Amino acid sequence: MYTSLTNRREFLKKMAIMSAMTAAATMFPGILFAEEQEKNLPKGGNLDWKKAPCRFCGVGCGVLVGIDNGKAVAVKGDPKSPVNKGLCCVKGYHSVMSIYGKDRLTKPLVKKNGKFVETSMKEALDLIASKMKETISDYGKDAVSIYGSGQWTIPDGYVASKLFKGCIGTNNVEANARLCMASAVTGFMTSFGIDEPMGCYEDIDHADVFVLWGNNMAEMHPVLFSRLLDQRLKRGVKIIDFATRTTRTSMAADKSIIFQPQTDLAVANAICYEIINNGWVNKAFVEKHCNFKKGLTNMGYGLEDKYNFNDKPEGITFEDFKTFLQDYTPEKVEKVSGVSAKDIKYMASYYGDPNKKVMSLWCMGMNQHTRGTWINNLVYNIHLLTGKISEPGNSPFSLTGQPSACGTVREVGTLTHKLPHGVVTNKEHREFAAKIWDVPAENIPAKPSYHTVEMFRALDRGDIRFMWIQVTNPMVTMPKLKRYRDACEKEGRFIVVSDIYPTPTTDIADVILPSAMWIEREGMYGNSERRTQYFEQMIQPSGEAMSDTWQIVEVAKRLGYEKQFYYNEATHIEEIYNEYRRHHEGNKHAMAPLEVLKAEPGAQWPYVNGKSTKWRFNAEYDPACSNGEQFHFYGNKDGKAVIWQRPYEPAPETPDDDYPFWLCTGRVVEHWHTGSMTRRIPVLHKAMPHAYVELNPEQAKEMQIRTGDQVKLTTRRGEIILPASVNERGVPERNQVFVPFFDENMLINDVTLDAFCPISKQPDYKKCAVKIEKV
Amino acid sequence: MPIKSYLAHPHEGKKSELVQALTSISSCEVIPAENNDLLIVITETTNNTEDNILKEKIEAIESLKLLAMVSGFDTPIK
Ligand code: SF4
Numbered sequence: 001m002y003t004s005l006t007n008r009r010e011f012l013k014k015m016a017i018m019s020a021m022t023a024a025a026t027m028f029p030g031i032l033f034a035e036e037q038e039k040n041l042p043k044g045g046n047l048d049w050k051k052a053p054c055r056f057c058g059v060g061c062g063v064l065v066g067i068d069n070g071k072a073v074a075v076k077g078d079p080k081s082p083v084n085k086g087l088c089c090v091k092g093y094h095s096v097m098s099i100y101g102k103d104r105l106t107k108p109l110v111k112k113n114g115k116f117v118e119t120s121m122k123e124a125l126d127l128i129a130s131k132m133k134e135t136i137s138d139y140g141k142d143a144v145s146i147y148g149s150g151q152w153t154i155p156d157g158y159v160a161s162k163l164f165k166g167c168i169g170t171n172n173v174e175a176n177a178r179l180c181m182a183s184a185v186t187g188f189m190t191s192f193g194i195d196e197p198m199g200c201y202e203d204i205d206h207a208d209v210f211v212l213w214g215n216n217m218a219e220m221h222p223v224l225f226s227r228l229l230d231q232r233l234k235r236g237v238k239i240i241d242f243a244t245r246t247t248r249t250s251m252a253a254d255k256s257i258i259f260q261p262q263t264d265l266a267v268a269n270a271i272c273y274e275i276i277n278n279g280w281v282n283k284a285f286v287e288k289h290c291n292f293k294k295g296l297t298n299m300g301y302g303l304e305d306k307y308n309f310n311d312k313p314e315g316i317t318f319e320d321f322k323t324f325l326q327d328y329t330p331e332k333v334e335k336v337s338g339v340s341a342k343d344i345k346y347m348a349s350y351y352g353d354p355n356k357k358v359m360s361l362w363c364m365g366m367n368q369h370t371r372g373t374w375i376n377n378l379v380y381n382i383h384l385l386t387g388k389i390s391e392p393g394n395s396p397f398s399l400t401g402q403p404s405a406c407g408t409v410r411e412v413g414t415l416t417h418k419l420p421h422g423v424v425t426n427k428e429h430r431e432f433a434a435k436i437w438d439v440p441a442e443n444i445p446a447k448p449s450y451h452t453v454e455m456f457r458a459l460d461r462g463d464i465r466f467m468w469i470q471v472t473n474p475m476v477t478m479p480k481l482k483r484y485r486d487a488c489e490k491e492g493r494f495i496v497v498s499d500i501y502p503t504p505t506t507d508i509a510d511v512i513l514p515s516a517m518w519i520e521r522e523g524m525y526g527n528s529e530r531r532t533q534y535f536e537q538m539i540q541p542s543g544e545a546m547s548d549t550w551q552i553v554e555v556a557k558r559l560g561y562e563k564q565f566y567y568n569e570a571t572h573i574e575e576i577y578n579e580y581r582r583h584h585e586g587n588k589h590a591m592a593p594l595e596v597l598k599a600e601p602g603a604q605w606p607y608v609n610g611k612s613t614k615w616r617f618n619a620e621y622d623p624a625c626s627n628g629e630q631f632h633f634y635g636n637k638d639g640k641a642v643i644w645q646r647p648y649e650p651a652p653e654t655p656d657d658d659y660p661f662w663l664c665t666g667r668v669v670e671h672w673h674t675g676s677m678t679r680r681i682p683v684l685h686k687a688m689p690h691a692y693v694e695l696n697p698e699q700a701k702e703m704q705i706r707t708g709d710q711v712k713l714t715t716r717r718g719e720i721i722l723p724a725s726v727n728e729r730g731v732p733e734r735n736q737v738f739v740p741f742f743d744e745n746m747l748i749n750d751v752t753l754d755a756f757c758p759i760s761k762q763p764d765y766k767k768c769a770v771k772i773e774k775v
Numbered sequence: 776m777p778i779k780s781y782l783a784h785p786h787e788g789k790k791s792e793l794v795q796a797l798t799s800i801s802s803c804e805v806i807p808a809e810n811n812d813l814l815i816v817i818t819e820t821t822n823n824t825e826d827n828i829l830k831e832k833i834e835a836i837e838s839l840k841l842l843a844m845v846s847g848f849d850t851p852i853k
Contacts, residue, residue: 020846024815076845076846226841
């Protein structure tokens with residue numbers, strides 16, 4: 001026994017060396033190691049390595065999972081993956097441990113007299129179907145809803161949309177990605193008429209300068225950040241961290257520039273001002289490929305129920321735009337943003353220099369913003385004015401947080417207004433989807449219903465009576481959480497939750513379905529760079545756990561949709577994927593065949609003539625370009641991209657005498673979102689056991705607050721007590737505090753505000769006013 | 776029982792100092808690249824706490840510019 005364990009350790013050690021050598025060889029071709037070479041390492045062993053995309057973040061690293069006797073025991077970065085080139089972060093490496101937490105949900109549970117009792121899967125599915133039927137007959141089809149996730153696999157989201165939109169006939173389909181990247185979508189749609197980044201991670205290997213817009217990449221996208229640092233070692237690239245707080249990213253960057261919350265809008269406009277004022281506009285590009293527009297302003301913040309907003313875009317001229325920018329000289333913007341005119345000019349000079357390739361990267365800082373669509377537009381403005389777009393190294397790049405926020409929510413279209421191809425408001429799009437779904441086109445309502453915040457408000461009001469929540473934890477993540485938790489617990493609401501562990505969301509469920517997790521089933525994810533990645537089922541699901549896809553298929557059949565849900569259990573993932581691909585046929589969005597996904601470390605759509613597309617809208621790389629020019633922004637009918645006139649407007653709630661601090665919330669490297677998986681990985685839990693409130697060190701001293709002291713945070717929504725963190729990981733500015741949201745025992749969202757961007761409907765978790773007191 | 780591998784980048788001109796500092800730590804094995812400023816570091820510890828402490832110790836080495844984890848393994852609990 002002892003010998004065998006020693007052998008195993010020796011073997012694993014050699015595997016670890018081999019992985020490192022392979023990663024090094026990818027980063028530094030021709031690299032030589034004196035003491036050991038790959039040939040000396042043993043091949044094989046009894047671990048069976050299978051490829052998958054990582055379970056956690058939207059970077060979508062390729063990993064190899066080591067299976068030993070039906071158990072997943074090890075993970076290493078896949079050296080063949082162009083995403084991570086063999087690297088892996090602390091979460092990815094430990095990912096298999098999240099499968100084996102002691103309290104995995106293994107049996108369906110039904111709430112009876114306030115207590116959960118075990119039941120069979122058949123009975124639970126019967127109950128769900130009968131509740132849905134009853135709700136539809138009593139309150140109408142718009143009283144049932146599904147709330148999914150950017151962690152849904154592509155087939156999960158596809159069958160959800162087909163069942164609710166196509167068969168039942170309600171647009172009550174939403175996903176948590178509304179909370180994390182809806183503004184990125186509306187940013188793309190308004191600027192380019194088509195969603196998702198034009199570039200890819202390979203841009204990192206070509207760019208000379210990286211501007212991170214409110215994006216703590218070192219913690220949130222660690223593997224991509226390693227790639228940036230690697231480029232700095234090799235080529236001396238510059239990294240500029242433009243943020244509201246000093247983080248690990250700022251510390252690693254070449255320059256850290258701090259701005260006051262919400263004023264990124266003003267700074268982006270000031271950069272455009274500088275570009276025009278210094279004659280750095282790429283005139284030929286702008287004339288040929290861009291239009292100028294403005295929209296409505298003073299839109300409000302969606303704080304009231306049933307808030308509605310529709311923008312009214314209007315064409316303007318370059319001269320109008322130039323006049324508008326007179327309010328945004330660096331000197332004027334310095335006053336509102338706290339960023340010196342010198343630093344604004346410094347950033348602008350990189351964007352303006354024709355010899356420097358610039359990549360802008362962002363994630364939640366720009367998206368969770370009451371003017372999220374606008375700030376996305378403004379960063380595109382900078383790249384469009386200078387023509388630095390859609391070519392290697394010149395790339396505005398919006399990153400995602402979840403493994404399939406792009407693949408499932410954006411591409412399958414699991415949002416109220418979306419269809420796999422197009423939108424519900426378009427008759428042709430409805431007819432197209434209905435044909436593939438084998439349902440009458442009239443089934444799909446032409447009007448979107450509720451976006452996420454409004455969906456939970458509708459549940460509170462009683463307009464929605466049934467909600468099925470899959471792979472997400474809204475009872476930790478909804479802003480102004482208390483209202484929505486109370487809503488779920490109201491009489492006459494029926495909530496189904498499919499998950500792998502107990503969470504605050506399963507607490508409010510009427511039925512809990514145990515789900516098969518990641519490699520316990522077959523599926524695909526789509527990452528931030530339009531890469532679709534396949535994973536096979538590698539191990540048996542825990543207990544009676546069932547994939548989310550098959551749970552929906554089973555309920556659909558019980559509701560009488562056997563014809564549309566004809567899939568065979570053994571082959572359903574393949575059948576669903578092949579059906580789904582039909583929605584995206586054509587040069588603009590074709591998806592790779594399943595055989596390709598099985599053989600390769602993913603493929604990037606549009607996948608045409610056996611080739612992934614790395615840079616869209618550029619005729620050299622993108623087969624969908626057809627205007628005979630070098631660039632073609634074919635998402636818009638006239639083939640042009642839009643430069644938007646969008647002003648700076650303040651946040652809905654700003655610090656005042658009663659609530660003098662800004663409260664910003666976010667993530668930490670150890671935990672993935674609400675921590676329901678990573679908190680069950682002992683090493684990660686120990687490394688980051690609970691939430692905290694980060695304070696400005698100087699101010700903490702004035703208030704006599706030290707690390708570990710209890711601090712009360714009070715907002716207009718309520719109060720919460722958290723331990724202080726001073727000079728530890730991140731350093732906020734004066735009058736600002738930061739709290740991570742992963743800890744279900746310290747629910748910071750009880751006190752956040754449910755204001756959202758009127759265009760994207762994405763809430764702003766980064767800004768509200770708070771009072772701070774030492775307890 | 777964690778076994779991890781890292782790529783360690785030294786500060787300019789500090790490769791041999793970094794090799795020396797790392798080899799003096801008993802749970803670290805170091806494989807320097809012959810023709811590049813890069814080292815492979817393998818750590819072997821008995822539990823996660825020890826592993827964390829070790830990582831902190833490595834990260835505190837002055838000649839180290841960047842430490843990137845490549846892979847890690849746990850000997851399976853049977
Ligand atoms: S960076 Fe993201 S995708 Fe890559 S290993 Fe870490 S968590 Fe997984």
